[in-house]
Every structure is written in structure tokens, then in C-alpha cells.
Amino acid sequence: MVQRSLRKFMLGSRHLAQFGAACILRVPYNYCQYAMASLLVPPSSLQSRKKVDYEAFNVTLQKVPCLMLPSKETDQIVNQLKKYLLKLPKFRPVQTDKKTQQIVIHLDPREISNITPTLKETIRWSELFCEKDLELSYENWTREEILRAILPKEIEVPTSYSIIGHIVHLNLRDEQLPYKNVIGQVLLDKIPSAKTVVNKLNEIDNTYRYFAMEILVGEPNTVVRVKESNCTFEFDFSKVYWNPRLATEHEAIVKLLKAGDVLYDVFAGVGPFSIPAARKKVCVxxxxxxxxxxxxxxxxxxxxxxxxxxxxxxxxxxxFLMNDVKKNILKLRHDANMGQEHITMNLPALAVEFLDVFTKNWLSIDEINKIKAKPPIVHVYCFIKAAKTDDFKAMAKQLIEHNLGVEVPKKALINIHHVRNVAPCKEMMRVSFLLVEEILKGQNIDNMEEPAKKKTKFENTNTVDCHDVLGINNGKEGTERKPEKEQRKQECIQSYGKEIEKGQSSLDLGQGSKLNSEKTNMINKQLKELSKEVYRSKANIKKSGTVTPLIAKSKFTNDNSGTKEQVLKMLDSMQL
Structure with missing residues (x-):
């Protein structure tokens, strides 16, 4: 009994000792592991430098975890350890040791703690594991790691840029500008296709709407060749607008086009819409x-x-819209072309300002009738200032309608598409709609004849409104007297008298529409008498420009219901 108890005690003590030893060994092992992981970044002594010190990025990593094994076993073990390999730029984690000719598999010290005991047993970890020193240089660090080491901690590392051919295009923030040259140099070193790095300036060419830029490093060559939509484009990037972020949008429009369709590209640039469309046998x-x-x-x-x-x-x-597009559309309709016309207006900062072309006498009534059965489609791009919680589509529609001057009917609205976020609270949108009859007739809204009680129609108003000259209220609020010469006033008095004879029915009589026919006839007689007085009034105009009352109110004092009161009110409102 005593022996059995002693044996259990000794066995428990042995397990306890093994566990304690494992814990003691685990602490320094984990510490070393953490220390090696911390070395996988460039030295912090490089901060705030405005030139790249290539030699300063040379470091030695000591005791990097590795597996050393015969070449015949390499493939099987490497496949099982893929996610644990040490991955660095221009570094092969699986190499041949020059001395032993064995295969060395370099492991990431940050990941080996995740290797399971089962996997270790499978690959014979205890048998193959070793540690080796590793030399790293500038080429083994990523551009983000290098820039993070160079830039001050409070300055964000630029991660957003565009690649256009051999040009890397940056849009640096103000706080990054003091380090623009070193940023440009790192990108030039780390992007294989880069030969030139440029930074966009805040200046915009007001005529042609492309951004000015400065060359930071590299060749002073801004003529590039790029591929998009299976087409080749060549252009001088410093003198035209090109945005590779719009490639998806270009393709989306081109997909809508079919052979036999017609594309009118109003702001074509170097052809990202037009060239792919023409390759699809679209007339452009x-x-x-x-x-x-x-x-x-x-x-x-x-x-x-x-x-x-x-x-x-x-x-x-x-x-282009008023002449060439209009002429071509009418010609196609005359020739009975079966294709669909598309009008693209991709100048989001200004395109909406051109929409009024469609609603201001662009087409006559006869011409509208020729195209209304198959109206053209407009794809117009715009910017809106909006918070994330705003209704982008509603705001874009409102902007389009405001510039059209008419509401876009529900049947005409094809699609409102969010293209991309350009900047904080600035969104790029595309609105596609049909040029239906209601929109094309929008030019009639401002020019429609107003109801009689709002406006009297005049025939002789080519140069001046007689209402303004005489100081007569023409139904519009805020009409002011305009000082004119004596002769002009006399001519207008004559013209006004003639219009009273010709257009008696157009004058506002207030409640005259409710009077019976007898009262209306009496008013007509009184108006004729008034017109005679107008013709005899020239001599009564004073030099001050005021008009002497032509008819005394007592002239209309015959007892005949309330018609005289109506006429007297009319005369007072006319200021005669």
C-alpha cells in the first residue's frame, strides 16, 4: 500500500516537473518569437527623412525559424506549410542551402505559433526544425513599410494612386507635400511599370477642365499608351482628362449599344466611350x-x-448639340434608320448646364413629331454634394430637372446610377432618360401665353413695353416706371389706345365674367368711348412724364346697376 502511494507520488511529480520545464522554455521562446516579429519592419531611425537612404534599410534577422530537409520531401511539406511561409518582396521562402545543398524553408515568426501539434508531428518538426540568420535590404520591404518608416507618425501613408501607362498619378494632401519627392521615389522604386510619378495640383484649366500636375521623379515624358475595353489609347496625360477609375462606367455604356445604333459623345475626351462603341459597328x-x-x-x-x-x-x-446632333438625328429619321440614338454627356462638373438645349427651341413641333415615336436616350453625368444618409438618386433627379427647366416624366426616366464617391460628401451620378415629347416641348413653358387676367397681349412691343412707359400695372408685381423720351410716351399712348379697340376682351374686368350680357355690352360701349379719349390725350401729357386723367369719373354717372363702379375701378388700376 505504501509502495503504491509512493509510486503515484513519484509519477505525479514527474509530470509536474515536465509541465514546469515546458512553461519555463515556452516563455523565452515566445519572447524571441515576438522579438523576431518586431524586426520585420524597417528601422524607426529613418523617420522624417526627405530622401531615401537605401543602406539604412539593410538589417539582419537573427534566428529566423526554418525547416531543413532533403529535396525529395520538399513539395509535400511546402504544400502543408503555405500559409506559414515568410513572405517578403523579392524573397523566395524556399531556397537551397549553399553549404549542405539541402532545402531550407523559411517560416514567418509571427505565424509559427499557429502550427498545430498534429501538423508538427506530420512534418517531423522536432527533426527538421532549425534557426538561421537572414539578411534583408531595401528591396525586401514593401512600399507601405518603407513610407511608414520614413514619414512622421502623424502623417498618413498615401495608399491611393492611379496608374496610367508608365505614369503613377498621386493626389497628395497638404500635410504630405513636404515629403512629396521621397514618396514619389519610393513609388517609382516599388511599382514595376512606373517610369514617372506626378502629383495633381489644385489648379484646373477653366476652359478644358483638366488638372494641372507636377512631375515629382522620373522621366519628363507624359505621353502614355493604355489599354481599356480591348482598345488602345494614346494621349498626353498632362493635357487631357483620363481617369482609369471610370473604366467600368465606360464599359457599362458601351454594353448598351448595338450595331446600327448611333452615339453622340458630347464631351468625348480621347474616346473612352467612342472608340469601343465604334468597334461594335456603332455610328459615332x-x-x-x-x-x-x-x-x-x-x-x-x-x-x-x-x-x-x-x-x-x-x-x-x-x-455640337444644337447643330450636328440635331441635323444627324433628323437625317436618320428621314432615312428610317432603325438604330437607337444615345447622347452621352460625361463632364460631371458642367454637363447639366447644357441640358437646356433640349428644352429651348431645339426642335420644332414638326421635328418633334418625327422623333417622338422613338426618342433618343440621354446619359448625363453630374456631381452632387450629399451626406451618406441623403437620397443620392432623388438629389440627382432634382438637379437634372432644375437645369432642364421641366420635370422628367416617370415614363421617360430609365435609370439613376451612382458611379462613385469622388470626395467626402461629393458623389458622381449618371441619369439616363428619354427625350420624350413633354421634355422637348419644354421651351413652350416660358413662352406660353399667360391667361388674360395676368397679361394683356400686345402686337407692337418690339423694343419697349408700353405698360412700363406709361406706368400702368400690367399684372406683374414690382413693375417700375422707366424714364423715356416724350415722343416714345406719345407713341405708346397711341399703341395702347389701338390695343384697347382690338383687344377689349383681353382686359381684366375682375368680376366682369359674372355680369349678364347687357352689362357686358354697356362696358364695351364705354371702352370705345375711352379709346376716343386716348387719341385726344397727346396734348395733355405733362413734361414731368405723368399722364393727365383723360376722362373724369363723372362721365360714367348714369344709373345703370354696378357697371360704372367696375369701369371706375378699372380706370383707377390703369392709373389713367
Whole structure:
């Protein structure tokens, strides 16, 4: 009994000792593991430098965890350890040891604690495990790691940039500008295709709407060649607008087009819509005001062999719409073309200002009748200032309708699409709608004849409104007297008298519509008498410009119901 108890005590003590030893060994092992992981970043002594010190990035990692094994076992073990390998730029984690000719698998010290005991047993961890020193240099660090080591802690590392051909395009913040050259150099070193790094300036060309830029490092060559939508584009990036972030949007519009359709590209740039569309056998009329854009648009049409399907223009977008687009649409309708017309207006900062072309006498009534059965489709781009909680689509629709001057009918609205977030509280939107009859007739809204009680129609008002000259209230609030010469006043008095004879029914008689026919006839007689007095009034005009009352109120004192009161009120309102 005593022996059995002693044996259990000794066995328990042995397990306790083994556990204690494991814990003691585990602490320094984990500490070393953490220490090695902390070395996998460049030295902190590089901060706030404005030039790249390449030698300062040379470091030695000591005791990097590795597995050393014969070459014949490599594939099987590497496949099981893929997610634990040490991954660094321009570094192969599986190498051949020059001395022993064995295969060395370098493991990430930050990950080996996640290797399970089962996997360790499978790969014979205790048998193959070893530690080796590793030399790292500038080429083994990522651009983010290098910039994080160089820039002060309070300055954010720039991670957003565009690649256009051999050019890296940055948009640096104000606090990053003191380090712009070192940022440019790191990107030039770390992006294989980069030969030039540029930074966008805040200045915008007000005529052609492209951003000015400065070359930070690299070749002073801004002529690039890029691929998009299976087409090749060549242009001078410093003189035209090109945004690779819009590639998906370009493709979305081109997908809508079919062979036989027609595309009117109002702000075509170098052709991201037009060139792919022309390759699909779409008839394209492409326009841009910028001579450089026009030059490269023509060049790209030749480069992609689509000159037969594309006609280029170099003029203002408004002129292009009013003349070339209109003329071509009417010609196609005359020729009974079966394709659909699309009008793209991709100049989000200004495009909405051109929408009034469609609602201000763009087409006559006869011309509207020719196209209303199959109206053209407009795709217009715009910017809206909105918070994340705002209704982007409602705001975009409101902006379009405001610039059109008419409401877009529900049947005409095809789609409102959120393209991308441009900046905080600034969104780019696309609104697609049909140019239906109601929109095309929008020009009649401002020019429609107002009801009689609001406005009297005059025939002789080419140069001046007689109401203004005489100081007569014409139904519009805020009408002021305009000082005119004596002769002009006399002419207007004559004209006003004639209009009273010709347009008696158009005067506002207030409640005259409710009077019986006898009362109306009496008013007509009184108005005729009034017109005679107007013709005899020239001599009564004073030099001060006021008009002497032509008829005394007592002239209408015959007892005949309330008609005299109506006329007297009318005369008072006319200020005669």
C-alpha cells in the first residue's frame, strides 16, 4: 500500500516537473518569437527623412525559424506549410542551402505559433526544425513599410494612386507635400511599370477642365499608351482628362449599344466611350472642345482602325448639340434608320448646364413629331454634394430637372446610377432618360401665353413695353416706371389706345365674367368711348412724364346697376 502511494507520488511529480520545464522554455521562446516579429519592419531611425537612404534599410534577422530537409520531401511539406511561409518582396521562402545543398524553408515568426501539434508531428518538426540568420535590404520591404518608416507618425501613408501607362498619378494632401519627392521615389522604386510619378495640383484649366500636375521623379515624358475595353489609347496625360477609375462606367455604356445604333459623345475626351462603341459597328459622332483631346481622339480612331464608324468634332458642346446632333438625328429619321440614338454627356462638373438645349427651341413641333415615336436616350453625368444618409438618386433627379427647366416624366426616366464617391460628401451620378415629347416641348413653358387676367397681349412691343412707359400695372408685381423720351410716351399712348379697340376682351374686368350680357355690352360701349379719349390725350401729357386723367369719373354717372363702379375701378388700376 505504501509502495503504491509512493509510486503515484513519484509519477505525479514527474509530470509536474515536465509541465514546469515546458512553461519555463515556452516563455523565452515566445519572447524571441515576438522579438523576431518586431524586426520585420524597417528601422524607426529613418523617420522624417526627405530622401531615401537605401543602406539604412539593410538589417539582419537573427534566428529566423526554418525547416531543413532533403529535396525529395520538399513539395509535400511546402504544400502543408503555405500559409506559414515568410513572405517578403523579392524573397523566395524556399531556397537551397549553399553549404549542405539541402532545402531550407523559411517560416514567418509571427505565424509559427499557429502550427498545430498534429501538423508538427506530420512534418517531423522536432527533426527538421532549425534557426538561421537572414539578411534583408531595401528591396525586401514593401512600399507601405518603407513610407511608414520614413514619414512622421502623424502623417498618413498615401495608399491611393492611379496608374496610367508608365505614369503613377498621386493626389497628395497638404500635410504630405513636404515629403512629396521621397514618396514619389519610393513609388517609382516599388511599382514595376512606373517610369514617372506626378502629383495633381489644385489648379484646373477653366476652359478644358483638366488638372494641372507636377512631375515629382522620373522621366519628363507624359505621353502614355493604355489599354481599356480591348482598345488602345494614346494621349498626353498632362493635357487631357483620363481617369482609369471610370473604366467600368465606360464599359457599362458601351454594353448598351448595338450595331446600327448611333452615339453622340458630347464631351468625348480621347474616346473612352467612342472608340469601343465604334468597334461594335456603332455610328459615332464624337466631340471635344479641347484641341489636344480632339487630336488624340482622331489618332486613337486610326490606331484602333475605326475611322469609318467615327466622325470627330472640335467645338463647343452646345454648338455640337444644337447643330450636328440635331441635323444627324433628323437625317436618320428621314432615312428610317432603325438604330437607337444615345447622347452621352460625361463632364460631371458642367454637363447639366447644357441640358437646356433640349428644352429651348431645339426642335420644332414638326421635328418633334418625327422623333417622338422613338426618342433618343440621354446619359448625363453630374456631381452632387450629399451626406451618406441623403437620397443620392432623388438629389440627382432634382438637379437634372432644375437645369432642364421641366420635370422628367416617370415614363421617360430609365435609370439613376451612382458611379462613385469622388470626395467626402461629393458623389458622381449618371441619369439616363428619354427625350420624350413633354421634355422637348419644354421651351413652350416660358413662352406660353399667360391667361388674360395676368397679361394683356400686345402686337407692337418690339423694343419697349408700353405698360412700363406709361406706368400702368400690367399684372406683374414690382413693375417700375422707366424714364423715356416724350415722343416714345406719345407713341405708346397711341399703341395702347389701338390695343384697347382690338383687344377689349383681353382686359381684366375682375368680376366682369359674372355680369349678364347687357352689362357686358354697356362696358364695351364705354371702352370705345375711352379709346376716343386716348387719341385726344397727346396734348395733355405733362413734361414731368405723368399722364393727365383723360376722362373724369363723372362721365360714367348714369344709373345703370354696378357697371360704372367696375369701369371706375378699372380706370383707377390703369392709373389713367
Amino acid at each position: 459622332l464624337a466631340n471635344d472642345l479641347n484641341p489636344e483631346s480632339y487630336k488624340w481622339l482622331v489618332n486613337n480612331a486610326k490606331l484602333n482602325k475605326v475611322t469609318k464608324n467615327l466622325t470627330a468634332f472640335n467645338k463647343d458642346g452646345r454648338e
